[in-house]
Amino acid sequence: MRLDKFLGDCSLGTRKQLKEYIKNGMVTVDGAVANKPEMPVDPEKNEIIFAGENLTRDYKKYRYYILNKPQGVVSATRDNHDKTVLDLIDTGYDKDLAPVGRLDKDTEGLLIITNDGKLSHRLLSPKKHVEKEYEVHTKKHVSDEDLRKLENGLDIGDEELTLPAKAFIENQDGTEILHLIIHEGRFHQVKRMLEAIGNEVTFLKRIRMGQLVLDSALLPGEYRELTNDELNLLK
Numbered sequence: 001m002r003l004d005k006f007l008g009d010c011s012l013g014t015r016k017q018l019k020e021y022i023k024n025g026m027v028t029v030d031g032a033v034a035n036k037p038e039m040p041v042d043p044e045k046n047e048i049i050f051a052g053e054n055l056t057r058d059y060k061k062y063r064y065y066i067l068n069k070p071q072g073v074v075s076a077t078r079d080n081h082d083k084t085v086l087d088l089i090d091t092g093y094d095k096d097l098a099p100v101g102r103l104d105k106d107t108e109g110l111l112i113i114t115n116d117g118k119l120s121h122r123l124l125s126p127k128k129h130v131e132k133e134y135e136v137h138t139k140k141h142v143s144d145e146d147l148r149k150l151e152n153g154l155d156i157g158d159e160e161l162t163l164p165a166k167a168f169i170e171n172q173d174g175t176e177i178l179h180l181i182i183h184e185g186r187f188h189q190v191k192r193m194l195e196a197i198g199n200e201v202t203f204l205k206r207i208r209m210g211q212l213v214l215d216s217a218l219l220p221g222e223y224r225e226l227t228n229d230e231l232n233l234l235k
Contacts, residue, residue, distance in 0.1 A: 075102035109206035
């Protein structure tokens, strides 16, 4: 890639500022002062230093984060009214990051943030049937008959019924919590499925995507990089 493109990916300034930095001899490549913004570099092979800081020591072409999305934040790269999930990510290497799919504004839980478009596409492709598990608090009791309906597919107002799902009740400290596992990502799908059986969602949290489970140590709003083992679960 071009040197100025790499520096831009490191969020060091505008294109005009980057050209000035290079012009003023603030950037070296493999020990030699760089003087051309268009100079080709490979961050995985070249040592690029800016103002004494080695930019390539921690460089990774793709970055993967797991976020425990809090309520009140939208799953978007930018928004004119609300805080976005990317506003929560402060790494210094946040160029081209995007959420994998979306969670509703009032929904909490597991959200993957990455700049790996191929992985995002694979996880979201309807053909891959990647499981998404939700912890659902409901206004009314969920009966065995309700579970059967959720699992068999429902008419939620779309052209087709929802795909067969998995549903079961977990008892947490005397409170019945519905676990719903779906393979789709339709608009407000979980809420609409509960409405279709005459119930209502009062709290919704995604706890798993594929084989990746939400880290219980992450409080709402907290994030960290995925480990290699976790990344392999997704791939």
